[in-house]
Amino acid sequence: MRLPSAATRPRRWPHFDSPVRSTALTARLGAALGIAIVVLFVTGLLSHYQYQPWRWLPEPASPVWGYRVTQGVHVLTGTACIPLTMIKLWSVYPNLFRWPPARTVRKALERLSIFVLVAATLVQLATGFMNVLNWYAFPWFFTKMHYRLAWVVIGAVLLHVAVKLPDIAYGLRARLRTADVLTEVPWEDNPDAHSNAGEVEPPTPEAIGRRGVLAAASVGIGVVVLTAAGQTVTALEPIGLLATRRYPDGPQRVPVNRTAEQADVRALATDPDWTLRVDGPRPFTVPLDALEDAGQLRISEARLPIACVEGWSVGALWRGPTLLDLVLRAGGAASSTVRLHSLEKVGYNVSEIFGPQLSAALLATHLNGARLDLDHGYPLRLISPNRAGVLNTKWLSRIEVL
Amino acid sequence: MRLARITSAVIGIALLVWGVRLLLNYPWPVLISLGTWLVAAVLIQDGLLSPLVLLIAAGLRRLPARPRRFVQFGLVAAFPAVVITVPMALVPHLADPRDFPRVKALLVQPYPWHLVLIIGLLALGCLVGWAVRVARDRSTGREPVGPPTS
Numbered sequence: 001m002r003l004p005s006a007a008t009r010p011r012r013w014p015h016f017d018s019p020v021r022s023t024a025l026t027a028r029l030g031a032a033l034g035i036a037i038v039v040l041f042v043t044g045l046l047s048h049y050q051y052q053p054w055r056w057l058p059e060p061a062s063p064v065w066g067y068r069v070t071q072g073v074h075v076l077t078g079t080a081c082i083p084l085t086m087i088k089l090w091s092v093y094p095n096l097f098r099w100p101p102a103r104t105v106r107k108a109l110e111r112l113s114i115f116v117l118v119a120a121t122l123v124q125l126a127t128g129f130m131n132v133l134n135w136y137a138f139p140w141f142f143t144k145m146h147y148r149l150a151w152v153v154i155g156a157v158l159l160h161v162a163v164k165l166p167d168i169a170y171g172l173r174a175r176l177r178t179a180d181v182l183t184e185v186p187w188e189d190n191p192d193a194h195s196n197a198g199e200v201e202p203p204t205p206e207a208i209g210r211r212g213v214l215a216a217a218s219v220g221i222g223v224v225v226l227t228a229a230g231q232t233v234t235a236l237e238p239i240g241l242l243a244t245r246r247y248p249d250g251p252q253r254v255p256v257n258r259t260a261e262q263a264d265v266r267a268l269a270t271d272p273d274w275t276l277r278v279d280g281p282r283p284f285t286v287p288l289d290a291l292e293d294a295g296q297l298r299i300s301e302a303r304l305p306i307a308c309v310e311g312w313s314v315g316a317l318w319r320g321p322t323l324l325d326l327v328l329r330a331g332g333a334a335s336s337t338v339r340l341h342s343l344e345k346v347g348y349n350v351s352e353i354f355g356p357q358l359s360a361a362l363l364a365t366h367l368n369g370a371r372l373d374l375d376h377g378y379p380l381r382l383i384s385p386n387r388a389g390v391l392n393t394k395w396l397s398r399i400e401v402l
Numbered sequence: 403m404r405l406a407r408i409t410s411a412v413i414g415i416a417l418l419v420w421g422v423r424l425l426l427n428y429p430w431p432v433l434i435s436l437g438t439w440l441v442a443a444v445l446i447q448d449g450l451l452s453p454l455v456l457l458i459a460a461g462l463r464r465l466p467a468r469p470r471r472f473v474q475f476g477l478v479a480a481f482p483a484v485v486i487t488v489p490m491a492l493v494p495h496l497a498d499p500r501d502f503p504r505v506k507a508l509l510v511q512p513y514p515w516h517l518v519l520i521i522g523l524l525a526l527g528c529l530v531g532w533a534v535r536v537a538r539d540r541s542t543g544r545e546p547v548g549p550p551t552s
Binding site: 133140148152157223245262 | 439462471480485497
């Protein structure tokens with residue numbers, strides 16, 4: 001089936017004559033964006049795996065900074081991808097005004113696939129950034145939608161690469177200066193398109209050239225990454241102008257995600273009659289005053305990062321009894337699966353831990369030398385290395401050896 | 403190349419179908435909301451932001467070519483910081499204030515001032531670049547390139 005021809009093009013139709021746009025420029029921007037999206041997908045899957053690891057493949061406990069790095073890379077890459085995607089879309093904007101929009105059904109399907117790619121990528125990046133900002137202006141549960149939409153994005157990217165591979169190959173091979181000029185005229189009708197002409201004469205530079213656009217975009221995105229990385233990389237905190245969190249501003253120099261007020265646990269957590277119930281083959285309880293008693297419990301200290309799914313992380317000194325000690329006392333073993341219950345009634349109020357993370361876990365009573373702050377999980381919280389922050393359950397009330 | 407295209411297409415379509423299948427587990431109201439967001443994202447990007455860029459570019463054509471190059475460089479370099487910082491500055495005012503207690507240490511920095519600082523530094527860099535270019539052109543007797551602006 002053939003659709004209307006170029007002869008039916010509307011009289012007043014946008015015309016793009018800037019020589020800056022080129023398949024070579026787009027290919028370079030697209031290559032960077034494609035690599036970034038693959039990084040996002042892989043680090044995103046690693047984060048998703050934290051929530052439901054398979055029994056035969058437990059999360060490792062080392063390196064202790066593992067999740068800190070992967071999730072930090074995920075959020076910083078996602079942040080960089082927002083302007084990068086917009087610049088890439090600018091570079092192909094004339095394609096939106098190709099006339100006719102599609103000459104064949106195949107071309108129409110190609111344009112539909114591009115709409116899916118662009119729409120899904122923009123929504124994925126925007127909502128991901130909104131999650132980092134704690135602004136949930138969308139009517140769905142973020143984590144689940146972000147995971148499902150990620151498959152659509154990566155699939156659409158691979159399909160796009162398949163469709164555009166000849167253009168990509170030409171664009172990456174061609175010299176930026178002498179590559180074609182990208183306009184709204186379809187390749188078949190454009191004598192300057194790479195499919196029709198060889199190397200074209202360098203376009204008269206009106207002002208900024210193609211190399212200038214790439215350089216400026218690199219500088220701008222580099223500045224954003226450097227000034228945002230302070231929320232993950234401690235050494236960059238002093239220049240963290242665009243960091244969403246500042247750890248020195250948090251209680252005990254650690255930011256908080258969910259406060260005791262929001263979790264509605266203030267009264268329960270500060271109850272002097274609070275006890276920790278440990279259920280298993282030999283159940284027992286631990287009263288509040290026994291938590292810090294080294295005579296009754298094996299107290300340990302560890303310097304571990306706490307890393308949030310929103311990309312921020314900070315190292316801290318944690319102190320308290322080891323979880324494994326209580327598990328063994330309750331009749332469990334290092335191979336047990338342990339379920340931890342919070343005083344909070346909703347949300348991530350229950351978590352499970354097993355394998356190396358169980359063996360390395362602490363039940364923290366102290367943070368950075370002081371008794372755990374109420375908003376950090378007083379009287380007791382879990383802290384385990386290489387574990388998403390939300391799974392380090394706060395305001396513990398019960399431990400179950402399964 | 404043919405094999406690479408076929409492989410990429412087959413894997414891409416498979417992953418795309420898998421993703422759509424996962425999304426279809428949502429109830430219809432959520433899918434309609436998602437569809438609205440998808441269409442709105444494209445409309446905002448292609449119908450609002452891109453035309454705005456074209457408008458700015460058209461306005462810059464009044465400048466002579468040589469300084470225009472550096473202004474364009476500065477605008478492109480500043481764009482990422484603006485896109486990221488504006489939501490950071492606005493969200494605490496748009497969202498529920500109960501979601502932003504001080505203990506969270508979330509979005510507590512003066513982002514508008516930080517954006518001014520970043521743009522200022524970029525502008526300074528562009529100014530220095532332009533001054534160096536002018537000095538170099540004068541010393542070599544080279545005329546600024548570009549079509550006449552009048």
